[in-house]
Amino acid sequence: MHLSHPLTPCLWFDTKAEDAARFYCSVFPHSRITQVTHFPDAGQEVHGKPAGSVLMVVFELGGQRFSALNGGPQFTFDEAVSFQVLCESQDEIDHYWTALTADGGEEGPCGWLKDKFGLSWQIAPAEIGEMLSADPESSARVMSAMLKMGKIDLGALQNAFRQAG
Template identity: 80%
Template sequence: MQLKHPLTPCLWFDTKAKEAAEFYCSVFPNSKITQVTHFPDAGQEIHGKPAGSVLTVSFELDGQHFMTLNGGPNFSFDEAVSFMVLCETQAEIDHYWDALRADGGEEGPCGWLKDKFGLSWQIAPAQFGEMLSTEPGASARVMTAMMKMSKIDLPTLQNAYRNAA
């Protein structure tokens, strides 16, 4: 049997798995919830969740499969894991930055942010890898410019890459 989605990130929540999946689907184009499962009566002495409450939500964000899980309060997100959103234009950077930071999210340095659920995201230009892997002078200028940013300013990075003032 061939798995349809052999690599699927699973995001652990206490109780907000469905709310998070709906939020992420509202931010990314071509996204949808594909399945919702619920806790059965069995196992309540272990998981403590009411029968019928949401257990998992499977969803796709622009073709990438994800799952959220209402696993309880034992774990939370930290910056050791993040999702990178590669953007072609400043308008895309602005869209994802504003949408993911909305309603209590926090901005960080160099294109990083945490959304309202505490999940870390990197909103980065698609050409960032190229900008950092070409000649050392261009890489240094781009890195220096980026280190001064919170939300990425693509025209400023492009100017630094081209050695423009």
């Protein structure tokens, strides 16, 4: 048995699915909204949403497909799930950090943040896996440096990685 379609993360919002999809598409290159569906008259006794309001938005961020559902206030995001954005440069780190913390987002430790919708992101250098899986001394220096950071300082991590013990 094989998977006929790629896995699609579905993000649950109260009423802001379309706003969130538009925001994320503005932040990430090669992104687009591919479909917007609306609640019908049927089922209002269950879902409680006005007919014609946005039900689901399907969008792509850099080629990865996502769905955003206006499911109501029952569920909210927490840090148990996050999306990693692996960056090649400090400019990329700065761009995503600034864009995703704008308008009410929250900065967190070690490259983590929450956007204005409460979704958690990890903005990290693409080489972080290599740095943390190197020899024990180098990886310990990188970890010690990273634990003191909010937004990642790529140069500082690279210096910690290369520093002679």
